[in-house]
Amino acid sequence: MLKEIDTFAKEFLEFSKDKPIRIISHYDTDGITSAAILAKTFKRLDKKFSIRIVKGLEESIIREELKRQPNEVILISDLGSSSLDHFKNLDYPVFILDHHEIDSTKVNDKIKIINHHLTSNPEDNTATGAGLCYLFAKSISPENQDLSSLAIIGLIGDRHETNLSKINQQIVTDAQDLKIKKGIAIYPATRPLRRALEWSTSPYIPGVTGSGPGAMEILRETGIPYNKTLLELSDEEMSKLITAVMVRRAQHGKAEDILGNLYILKFFNTKEDVREISTLVNACSRLGHSDIAISYCLENEKAKTQALDIYTKYKQELVSGLKVAEKMDKIKGKGFVILNAKDQIKDAIVGTICSMLSSSPTYEQGTILIGMAYNKDKIKVSARIVGHEGRNLKEVLEKTVTTFKGENPQTIAEVGGHHFAAGCLVEKEKESSFIETLKRELEVEIVKV
């Protein structure tokens, strides 16, 4: 793949010799770090560029962006592989660095693309969007090796760290300021544990998450000083803490859910937990501040202050949203729970709240959690599943929406997502009708089983 990236980089530089570059990237941490790597690379080359961050490559966005040709060169990162139909008959090529699923029959020589699925050894080459952007940057100049830290943030953002591919391993080796330590998946590993434990939402620790006294208690029990950080723990302290957390999560009982490697990176000249950086970047971008997220990645001091502000509010909202969700009246059925938060939880975090609840021991494995929250005149619906087995949530919502459309032909409802996490938007005025359809769909499935 590295050879292909070299060719790709040469072609790109040739093609963009006297033209400004338009970067289009995804709005999650991997997409943001991708854009940051590209921005830094082009700055160093003294090239003109602009950036657009999108949630998805909808047709209207593609059409809008293609109008920039031939005056600008389009480079898409962490997106694009599922939009090849729009690119294969253009007069000017579009350049794509992406790692998502791809239909290789749609690739032709009009499309300049790097995607590990297209290489002869996809497993070894498995990379994130940011990883590919980094390899592209490094191919342009070895000076860009320092951008490997941004690739590491993207790698953690897309959860590639549990099973490092060969190419990811190489990127990890390139990152000279990176330290990896075996431990428990609580973060940040660089802050006092009494705080990190209280704020630990994933994993969710019953009696500790959201509770200051609960956090103190678990530390007293294990004899760990309150202000020690996870990073400072001795092996013995670490294993005591793991046991204490496991006991509190006894119902779930799977050690692998809470164990993981700690990735510590020098960022803004201090040691930071990469999972924390990644969550912060994700939060800023999701809440509509992708510009701040990118500047933060480029270690801009002003952006750091703004990003930390946004992140603090985000964490507060998560913890209070979690409390609201726990206390709220729920619609409970066999194998499913519907939380209709209305305007009590922000739509931007309702999916995250459901994910957090799905890792709490409150619900049985396989339970489907549906969160609903208002978004102006619409309702955001998020579905998550407890554990790693169960029905395909995208299918559940698709079936619901199909039935719902039968009764409400003018609805805008459309489903996105995958097996373990899916969502959709519906009109607020159809709230009770949608819930009824959803309940019927969830109950029907139980009967079938």
Ligand SMILES: [Mn+2]
């Ligand atoms: Mn990605």
